[in-house]
Amino acid sequence: MFDWRRNQVCLAEGPKDAYVLLAIRPERLADEGGDGEETVVWDDGSRQRAFPVGRVLDDEPGRFRFEDDRGRAFTLRPLTARLYADRVRDQVGGPELATDEAVREFYLAPRGW
Amino acid sequence: MGLIHDLSDPDALVHILGDPDGSGLLSSTQRYGRGLFVNGMSTGTDFGTGGADGVFTRVVARGRRHLGLHSHGARVLIDADQVGRSDWYFFNFDNFGRAGPAQFRDRKLVPEMRGTLPRLASSNEMVFQHGIPVDALRGVVIPNASTRRRIIQKLRDAGITEVNGKPIEKFIMSRERF
Numbered sequence A: 001m002f003d004w005r006r007n008q009v010c011l012a013e014g015p016k017d018a019y020v021l022l023a024i025r026p027e028r029l030a031d032e033g034g035d036g037e038e039t040v041v042w043d044d045g046s047r048q049r050a051f052p053v054g055r056v057l058d059d060e061p062g063r064f065r066f067e068d069d070r071g072r073a074f075t076l077r078p079l080t081a082r083l084y085a086d087r088v089r090d091q092v093g094g095p096e097l098a099t100d101e102a103v104r105e106f107y108l109a110p111r112g113w
Numbered sequence B: 001m002g003l004i005h006d007l008s009d010p011d012a013l014v015h016i017l018g019d020p021d022g023s024g025l026l027s028s029t030q031r032y033g034r035g036l037f038v039n040g041m042s043t044g045t046d047f048g049t050g051g052a053d054g055v056f057t058r059v060v061a062r063g064r065r066h067l068g069l070h071s072h073g074a075r076v077l078i079d080a081d082q083v084g085r086s087d088w089y090f091f092n093f094d095n096f097g098r099a100g101p102a103q104f105r106d107r108k109l110v111p112e113m114r115g116t117l118p119r120l121a122s123s124n125e126m127v128f129q130h131g132i133p134v135d136a137l138r139g140v141v142i143p144n145a146s147t148r149r150r151i152i153q154k155l156r157d158a159g160i161t162e163v164n165g166k167p168i169e170k171f172i173m174s175r176e177r178f
Helices: A079-090 A100-108 B011-020 B028-033 B043-049 B078-084 B101-104 B110-119 B147-155
Strands: A007-011 A022-030 A038-043 A047-060 A063-068 A073-080 B002-007 B054-060 B074-078 B088-091 B127-130 B137-141
Touching: A007 A047, A007 A079, A007 A100, A022 A100, A038 A063, A038 B028, A079 A100, B002 B011, B002 B078, B011 B074, B011 B137, B011 B147
Parallel strands: none
Antiparallel strands: A007 A022, A007 A073, A022 A038, A038 A047, A047 A063, A063 A073, B002 B054, B002 B074, B054 B127, B074 B137, B088 B127
16 A cells, blocks of 8 residues: 555656646545545645546555546656656756755755745 | 646645736646746646646536645635637647647637536636636645645745635635635
8 A cells, every 4th residue: 555654755657748847745545535535635845736547557565556437547656866866857957966865855854825 | 616726745735825926827838837836747748738827727607517726735715707818729638738630629719618517527627828827826735734824834934825805814725614
């Protein structure tokens, strides 16, 4: 089962046109989403994103895959320093972050907006 | 019907409520221009979607479920009269801030909103161009009591003792009072 408490900073992979990249403090909420029973929410660094869960595709300690109620598939994985360097840094103009802990600290730090 | 905007970092309220022009909630492009922008966040990708020009809110309606308040962050309550502006766009789902021609089929306009409210999804997004002024803010809810006290003190230190005629202690509400 995905470790929601431990995986506070994740790479969010979604549809190609989704432009979702970061999932900070993701949560799986019951009874809060539209007509669905569950909603997955996260802070993407700019605002709260919310996706009512249509069905869960994969639920492992280091990976959570689901389809939302519109059939759009998303995957959450803990954002490691390697994933950050390969997938995130160039897209967001972020600083060099050499360790997994540095990535976590950077994204969980207060940012003033 | 109401409008809400969730802040990840309650400290943003010092910028939002303390702006001398009363600009309030600002889009990514507006924040970028004012130096209130942290490189490294997904905000950068907003510039690829068109979402960078907008402030993202969610519509809430009586009798419909909406996303609850959580222990971190803050919820800004916005005057529903803002809907009277003609510069918003609305989708009844998280549409990643996109609003181009390919999205018109799913975009709801004023005449369609009444029919949409009874089946409002908690993931809806109503995006206002550029910003939402302080004048249009009705209050803020900060669920964490110590965070609320700290933010009120920071606002006081910045010389902000009331907002839109309300004492700051009433404007910045606890979860219980909300």
